[in-house]
Amino acid sequence: MKHVLLPTDFSENSYNAIKYALQLLSEEECTFHLLNTYTPILYDNEYLVYSATQPTLTEIYKNNSLRGLNRILKRIKKNFPNEKHEFKRISSFNMLSDEIKEQVKEKEIDLVVMGTKGATNADEILLGTHTVHAIKKTKCPLLAIPAHFEYRPPKEILFPSDYETDLPPLLEILQEIAARNASNIHILHVYFGPSLSEEQEKRKKALGEFFKDQGHHFYSIADKSVPQAIYDFQEDNEIDLLVMINNKHSFFENLLFRPVVNEIGFHVKTPFLVIPSGKKR
Structure with a gap:
């Protein structure tokens, strides 16, 4: 049985x-x-001044949180009844990214799924702050869903890779999704200058072997930034899911955790699955 963490702030x-x-x-x-x-909403001057004289303030927020979770659960059971699905509620006085990290470890979470919305509040968004913090701290796959994205089976999956790291064990989740949805995996390599090294060639071959039971195709694009190459590929091809490996030594680090070229940005138009490069728990 899979354990899936669903953070919510009760927004649509x-x-x-x-x-x-x-x-x-x-x-x-x-x-x-x-x-x-x-x-976060409690850490303000008013709370710091009055908390000593209002010992039930935390309880008020706790109760509001639990009521919100109950409303979400009622809505789920009405709209998505499924005997295969079980639900548990967690209300926590904690920072979101820290709590996600703790729950992933404590509950042995297999996947985190969360909405993401940047400061522009647009449908095509730069990853929001909460999402980036969660990606940095979470040691299990995290799936970020853009606002207003309507579900469709992930038939076409884009998987950019620099072939700089060995295949992480957690990549199995992509294999599972592809197998369940008869997906095509588009493996995109962006390069500058020389061709693949011997080690990169080995990793490319290993990827082909890993996805031997799923439809997959290799692409190489030269002399473009990674964000631009991803953007152009998605413009030319209808992609249902974008997948990346989070490795601090790879281009992923440059993509999300440093300033991205403003005129391009890294706009997420489709669900975005981030897979840690580390070992399974």
Whole structure:
């Protein structure tokens, strides 16, 4: 049975991500852990001044959090009844990224699914702050769903790779998704200058062997930035899911955790699955 963590702030954006997870995993036995954290809104001057004289303030926020989780659960059971799915509620006084990290370890979470929305509040968005923090700290696959994205089976999957790291064990989740949806995996390599090294060639061959039971295709694009190459590929091809390996030594680090070229940005138009490069727990 899979354990899936679903962070929610009770917005329609976060519920849209929950809907995506329920549909993506409709055929699997899963325990979904609905998570709401409420720490940030308490860290203000008013709370620091009055908390000593209002000992029940934390309880008020806790109760509001639990009521919100109950409303979400009621909505899920009404719109997505599924005997294969079990739900648990988590209300926590904690920072979101820290709580996600703790829950992933404690509950042995297999996948985190969350909505993401940047400062522009646009449908095509630069990854939001909460999502980036969660990606940095989370040691399991994380699936980010853009606002207003309507679920469709991930038939066409784009998987950029620089062939600089060995295949992580957690890449199995991509294999599972592709097998369940009869997906085509488009493996995209962006390069500058020389061709692949011997080690890169070995890793490319290993990827082909790993996905031997799934439809897959290799592409090479020269002399473009990674964001531009991804953007252009998605413009020319209808992609349902973007997948990347999070390795601090790879181009992923440059893509998300450093300033990206403003005129291009890294706009997420489709669900975005980030897979840690580390070992399984």
